[in-house]
Amino acid sequence: MKTFDMQTYQNLIKDVGGLTVENLFVFLCKVQETFGCVPNEVVRDVAMKTGFSEARIYGALTSYREFKVGRECGD
Amino acid sequence: MKEVCFNIDGTKVTAPEGTTILEAAKGVGIDIPNLCYDSRVEPAGTCRMCVVQIEGRPGLTISCNTPVAEGMEVCTENAEIAAIRRTVLELILSDHRVACTSCDKDGACRLQDYAYRYQADEGRFGLPERRPVKPNYATNSEGILYDPDKCILCGLCVRYCEEVQKAEALTFAGRLGQIEVSTAFGMDLHESTCVLCGGCVEICPAGSMLDRAAIGKGREKDLTRTRTTCAYCGVGCQLDLLTDPKTGRIVKVTSEVGCIPNNGNMCVKGKFAMDFVGSDKRLTTPLIKRNGKFEEATWEEAIEFVAERLKQIRSEFGAESIAGLSSAKCTNEDNYVFQKFIRACIGTNNVDHCARLCHASTVAGLARAFGSGAMTNSIDEIKDAGCIFIIGSNTTEAHPVIGLYVKEGVMKNGAELLVADPRRIDLARFAKLYIAQKPGTDVALINAMMNVIISEEIYDKDFISERTEDFEKLKPILKDFTPEKAEAITTIPAEKIRAAARIYAKADTASIIYSMGITQHTTGTDNVLSLANLAMLTGNVGKASAGVNPLRGQNNVQGACDLGALPNVYPGYQSVEDSQLQTKFESAWEQKLSGRKGLTVVEMMHAIEEDKIKALYIMGENPALSDPNLNRTRKSLEKVDFLVSQDIFLSETAEYADVVLPSVCFAEKDGTFTNTERRVQRVRKAVTPPGQAQSDWEIICEVATKMGYPMAYGGADEIMDEIATVTPIYGGMSFERIDKVGLQWPCPDKEHPGTRFLHEGTFKRGKGKFHPVEYKNPDELPDENYPFVLTTGRQLYQFHTGTMTRKSPVINQVSPTGYVEIHTDDAAGLEISNGEKVEVITRRGKVTTLARVTGNIEKGWLFMPFHFREGPANMLTNDALDPTAKIPEFKVCAAAVNKMKQPV
Amino acid sequence: MKEIKLLTRRVGTYEPPDLKGYEAQGGLVALKKALAMGPESVIDEIKRAGLVGRGGAGFPTGPKWAMVAGEKQGQKYLICNAEEGEVGTFKDKVLLDGDPWLVLEGILIGAFAVGAEKTYIYINGEYDQTIELWDRLVVEARKAGLLGDDILGSKLSVDLQVVKSKGLYITGEELALISSLEMRRAASRLKPPYPTEKGLFGRPTVVNNVETLANVPVILAEGVEAYRRLGVEGEPGTRLFSLSGDVKKSGVYELEIGSGTLAEFIEEFGGGTAGGRPIKAVQPGGGTSRFLAGDSLKCKLTARAILQAGSGIGTAGVIVYEEGKSAVDIVKGLIEFYGFESCGRCAPCRIGVVRIKEIIDKVFGGEGTDEDLEQLRQIGKACVAVSTCGMGQAFPLPVLSALELFPQDFEAAIEKVSA
Numbered sequence A: 001m002k003t004f005d006m007q008t009y010q011n012l013i014k015d016v017g018g019l020t021v022e023n024l025f026v027f028l029c030k031v032q033e034t035f036g037c038v039p040n041e042v043v044r045d046v047a048m049k050t051g052f053s054e055a056r057i058y059g060a061l062t063s064y065r066e067f068k069v070g071r072e073c074g075d
Numbered sequence B: 001m002k003e004v005c006f007n008i009d010g011t012k013v014t015a016p017e018g019t020t021i022l023e024a025a026k027g028v029g030i031d032i033p034n035l036c037y038d039s040r041v042e043p044a045g046t047c048r049m050c051v052v053q054i055e056g057r058p059g060l061t062i063s064c065n066t067p068v069a070e071g072m073e074v075c076t077e078n079a080e081i082a083a084i085r086r087t088v089l090e091l092i093l094s095d096h097r098v099a100c101t102s103c104d105k106d107g108a109c110r111l112q113d114y115a116y117r118y119q120a121d122e123g124r125f126g127l128p129e130r131r132p133v134k135p136n137y138a139t140n141s142e143g144i145l146y147d148p149d150k151c152i153l154c155g156l157c158v159r160y161c162e163e164v165q166k167a168e169a170l171t172f173a174g175r176l177g178q179i180e181v182s183t184a185f186g187m188d189l190h191e192s193t194c195v196l197c198g199g200c201v202e203i204c205p206a207g208s209m210l211d212r213a214a215i216g217k218g219r220e221k222d223l224t225r226t227r228t229t230c231a232y233c234g235v236g237c238q239l240d241l242l243t244d245p246k247t248g249r250i251v252k253v254t255s256e257v258g259c260i261p262n263n264g265n266m267c268v269k270g271k272f273a274m275d276f277v278g279s280d281k282r283l284t285t286p287l288i289k290r291n292g293k294f295e296e297a298t299w300e301e302a303i304e305f306v307a308e309r310l311k312q313i314r315s316e317f318g319a320e321s322i323a324g325l326s327s328a329k330c331t332n333e334d335n336y337v338f339q340k341f342i343r344a345c346i347g348t349n350n351v352d353h354c355a356r357l358c359h360a361s362t363v364a365g366l367a368r369a370f371g372s373g374a375m376t377n378s379i380d381e382i383k384d385a386g387c388i389f390i391i392g393s394n395t396t397e398a399h400p401v402i403g404l405y406v407k408e409g410v411m412k413n414g415a416e417l418l419v420a421d422p423r424r425i426d427l428a429r430f431a432k433l434y435i436a437q438k439p440g441t442d443v444a445l446i447n448a449m450m451n452v453i454i455s456e457e458i459y460d461k462d463f464i465s466e467r468t469e470d471f472e473k474l475k476p477i478l479k480d481f482t483p484e485k486a487e488a489i490t491t492i493p494a495e496k497i498r499a500a501a502r503i504y505a506k507a508d509t510a511s512i513i514y515s516m517g518i519t520q521h522t523t524g525t526d527n528v529l530s531l532a533n534l535a536m537l538t539g540n541v542g543k544a545s546a547g548v549n550p551l552r553g554q555n556n557v558q559g560a561c562d563l564g565a566l567p568n569v570y571p572g573y574q575s576v577e578d579s580q581l582q583t584k585f586e587s588a589w590e591q592k593l594s595g596r597k598g599l600t601v602v603e604m605m606h607a608i609e610e611d612k613i614k615a616l617y618i619m620g621e622n623p624a625l626s627d628p629n630l631n632r633t634r635k636s637l638e639k640v641d642f643l644v645s646q647d648i649f650l651s652e653t654a655e656y657a658d659v660v661l662p663s664v665c666f667a668e669k670d671g672t673f674t675n676t677e678r679r680v681q682r683v684r685k686a687v688t689p690p691g692q693a694q695s696d697w698e699i700i701c702e703v704a705t706k707m708g709y710p711m712a713y714g715g716a717d718e719i720m721d722e723i724a725t726v727t728p729i730y731g732g733m734s735f736e737r738i739d740k741v742g743l744q745w746p747c748p749d750k751e752h753p754g755t756r757f758l759h760e761g762t763f764k765r766g767k768g769k770f771h772p773v774e775y776k777n778p779d780e781l782p783d784e785n786y787p788f789v790l791t792t793g794r795q796l797y798q799f800h801t802g803t804m805t806r807k808s809p810v811i812n813q814v815s816p817t818g819y820v821e822i823h824t825d826d827a828a829g830l831e832i833s834n835g836e837k838v839e840v841i842t843r844r845g846k847v848t849t850l851a852r853v854t855g856n857i858e859k860g861w862l863f864m865p866f867h868f869r870e871g872p873a874n875m876l877t878n879d880a881l882d883p884t885a886k887i888p889e890f891k892v893c894a895a896a897v898n899k900m901k902q903p904v
Numbered sequence C: 001m002k003e004i005k006l007l008t009r010r011v012g013t014y015e016p017p018d019l020k021g022y023e024a025q026g027g028l029v030a031l032k033k034a035l036a037m038g039p040e041s042v043i044d045e046i047k048r049a050g051l052v053g054r055g056g057a058g059f060p061t062g063p064k065w066a067m068v069a070g071e072k073q074g075q076k077y078l079i080c081n082a083e084e085g086e087v088g089t090f091k092d093k094v095l096l097d098g099d100p101w102l103v104l105e106g107i108l109i110g111a112f113a114v115g116a117e118k119t120y121i122y123i124n125g126e127y128d129q130t131i132e133l134w135d136r137l138v139v140e141a142r143k144a145g146l147l148g149d150d151i152l153g154s155k156l157s158v159d160l161q162v163v164k165s166k167g168l169y170i171t172g173e174e175l176a177l178i179s180s181l182e183m184r185r186a187a188s189r190l191k192p193p194y195p196t197e198k199g200l201f202g203r204p205t206v207v208n209n210v211e212t213l214a215n216v217p218v219i220l221a222e223g224v225e226a227y228r229r230l231g232v233e234g235e236p237g238t239r240l241f242s243l244s245g246d247v248k249k250s251g252v253y254e255l256e257i258g259s260g261t262l263a264e265f266i267e268e269f270g271g272g273t274a275g276g277r278p279i280k281a282v283q284p285g286g287g288t289s290r291f292l293a294g295d296s297l298k299c300k301l302t303a304r305a306i307l308q309a310g311s312g313i314g315t316a317g318v319i320v321y322e323e324g325k326s327a328v329d330i331v332k333g334l335i336e337f338y339g340f341e342s343c344g345r346c347a348p349c350r351i352g353v354v355r356i357k358e359i360i361d362k363v364f365g366g367e368g369t370d371e372d373l374e375q376l377r378q379i380g381k382a383c384v385a386v387s388t389c390g391m392g393q394a395f396p397l398p399v400l401s402a403l404e405l406f407p408q409d410f411e412a413a414i415e416k417v418s419a
Ligand SMILES: Cc1cc2nc3c(=O)[nH]c(=O)nc-3n(C[C@H](O)[C@H](O)[C@H](O)COP(=O)(O)O)c2cc1C
Pocket: C052, C053, C054, C055, C056, C057, C058, C059, C061, C081, C082, C083, C084, C085, C086, C169, C170, C171, C172, C173, C174, C175, C207, C208, C209, C210, C212, C213, C389, C390, C391
């Protein structure tokens, strides 16, 4: 597992062919797999890019056992 | 809409198609238990309490999400259903810390009510384990408390925040067993996207969300409820002030779903900013300044003093040397009495109020085009418009509850929203098209839109020929006003102007909403006339969900104007220069009146400089902070021989006064306000005034009487009765008629139902009149020394000069101080970082404030809210006037901004 | 009783993602036929074939497709539900691994029929190798012109996104699955609106089980008449039965619908009970179906017969329990799983599942009372009657049926202490 860095993150976005509403779930799964959690700054960034609220994405992530977010992520 | 006929518990019922069973039942007085329903949000069906049996359908069906159908037979309760409801309640109670003994919600809690109704045993399935106490998102909020142990996870708060307020601050977080309401990352509420509307607290059916400040201050069932009209903006929300009968203080504020115009919705000011009422800074006795110091005085002394000085000045310099500023904060009755006092007792038409500073150009412009200066349509029509065109109104901040209707129109009813504003206001999120015009270039934009509409022939020819005049005069001026020409002036790409024109013109009903971004310019009247042209060109006047809708800023600007707190008109916009009307009022008021129109606010200040005005009587206004070019205004206040300030606080203006008279605030008096949609609504006394404070009209009556013009009324209702006799548009008003729901003027007689929208069939002035408008530059343009365009405005959390809002801890937490917004790139160029102290300078003054670096403003522009005495934006603003309406150009001036030198 | 290989006939005959092996055995014939027939005729054929969903709810597939096809404008979606989270159910994996092209062909025909350009397959997160295989399959399919634009030279464009699920049972429920793909909470939602009206991102959406979609190419390739010759009146075709529990041999078997009884199936394919003891009870339709025991086991393997016997065919996951274990143990084992899987959206299920788990633990621990059993019945009944989705409506069924069929087991558990 890697610690979060912008470059890897940007590459992940490239890998999924750019971030869209339609691949957001898959994308965040990839973020989780890569970094072992979904850092707050990722939530903020995808919220901005998809127009979904940060609250919605955060709340959604916390409903899955496998996503680690917020405090679990050291944020 | 089609009606369907069906059966509920054996009773025949009809309801419009699409009505849910739950709502239909409610309509006939059957309360189907529900813990997750609210008419303002989409059903979510989470509590499952509302199940009913429908003949011919297997099992049970939830009634909150099932529409009625022709011939349907519904049984809302039988033994089986009751047993299931009881079990569900017992389950909920097994997960809810039952604390009715110490809960504010006791007696006003749906959960408690149903538990009682079904005799649910709270311990049946065991008592819930208490969660370890840990901070949650609201722990540090001054406004709201959230107790997850009491939360029944109905989701109403989350849905309200998302669907109605669209702040999207809340969510559920966590998995089974630990689910609770949270913000993103559990961050503090006041740092989230929350706008503190309090809707979540209000909608909570259990005691899980509460007003923090009200905890332990009284259970809802022990509090006295007084329905009144909010004292902040012009929306006129109906609020219920809950007071403790023992202390006589306001404990909290609520609002009832279904009330007009706000349907139970509020904004942060109505909900959380009533602290000023009980503030210990309130004035409690009259004060007279002796040797530069205020000394307490009795009412007799003070009234005597004021009357004597005014009489003396009048005899020495004439009635025209006295002027009065009435108040958009005060009731209709106060305003009527005040202008009557100035006109009949003093003998001059020198009466004005702060509407001059906000909507004088509206009144001037719309009166010329349509014959009436008021908002043409009603608030609740906005949500049904095909297109909503918002220009120069930051609706969600200045008129938050109207903002809700706009959002509802877009999100629920598919309205196309068009936003034109120099700043990327929050509503831009919902807009089909957002365009940023350079401040002060509105005429260019609108002319170009009309150019497009005419050249593409998407205007309403029938409407123009049947209902308007002077269309021919409009055409030549628009001929060359192409979008390309406008692009050069406004900076909006021509294609976007074309798109905007098409969206607006092609809608079935298009509603223009504007506010001070349009009016506060030297070209304010021109701007308003342009909007009127645009609306007439497309036939968008005189029908529902259309029109030209100026949103009034202060709670009672509309009323203060209606009741003649203006230098040129008597109550009901009856000209003082019309001798017939003069005679009418002379006989009504039994006094000779002046036929000369009086001075406007800024003219009064300038007249003081010229020694023409010697005495100024100010009721409930604070020009020392609200007027443009403050240095100049303050010099005038300093200079005037005799200054009376009648107010609830010792305001910045009162500091300059010779006499200060303590008056009562809206919560302490009876009367009426007229909201922005012309609705006259009741203001009711909920608490006793502090000390010796008296209501404004009573004080004025005493002064008048002392001066030899006897004025006396038995109560505010009597004043309204007098108003009705002399004011045709208010002819049918009485306290009795507006007791439950307000009434919209024109309402000429007691049988008239009031008027939802104006100019139906015919314009007030007969035909609508087109006025060709040439584009003119703002008075002051940026140059080398002052390279920025500074524009000013409001912010959600504060009101006007902050005397009321800044007493609220909830508001101080989110909006502690002023700031200047500057574009990220400009800030970078000046090496200014977010939150850093900066200096903003114009030709008139200099203030220090904090920089707020943002992408929401265009490059080269600055924005400052004007509420803060510690960084008063109006030190900077330009007092150049619109030649017609005499409104100052608050919205544009040239400015410079500097990084503060760091202390070494 | 004999296995009949209709959907599974290619399983083990080629090495996916090799496409040639698939084509060599009649693969893609159905897709080509479908492209030639046009969407409406495809839907008519599926309707005529009488195909019903194999995911558990048993909704007819043709009419479902017709609803989505009826919306002519804008984006539409098709989702292949490969969550397969139900206890005792592992039949979709056989197809996903053994003949993925068949499933993909079903997805493509479905997408073509309803007009969905974007499709998803939402695969159980524990099926690691399956997911890897599907990732490779998608690459192969793109190469072969079976995904992307102009599929097989037609005007058809379809894209497929492989999604690895996050290991939550509830995300197999169609609305929870959709919420998950929308990056909302892993929770079901209120219906109506149904996915066919407002599904993924508010657009009409088909959600179908893997096995359901695998039936589609078979129907088109073999022809409706041939297909309908299998099965019984009202329930044509075959079904994949997962067999597990106390049997000698567990596994997945494709059977003609109605070709034998439940008891025969267990005996012939499972080789009898593991310990050789008599059968105590069977769940015929996965872990949330009611128990059958005694004579009811003689019911035919059709949805109707199983329903009449007092249970439901559900996912056709047959779980066998032999004598010797108390019903309390059995139910405890089940609730150990379901007790954590409520999405928490609606009150009765969210709280009920936890209370039921607590009470069963208490009864199991020998501390139960008659009142506890009464509470189990009441809570269970309320959840079944008023919960939003199949989770809350079904998880109490085994508990309730155990209380009905084996009251003596519960009584014994209660009396353990008092005795
Ligand atoms: C709790 C729950 C879990 C479910 N899990 C699955 C699943 O794993 N796979 C599946 O195909 N359907 C599952 N379903 C059924 C789906 O909701 C849906 O009915 C099905 O995918 C529709 O496909 P079909 O019509 O082809 O059967 C589940 C339903 C519920 C209530």
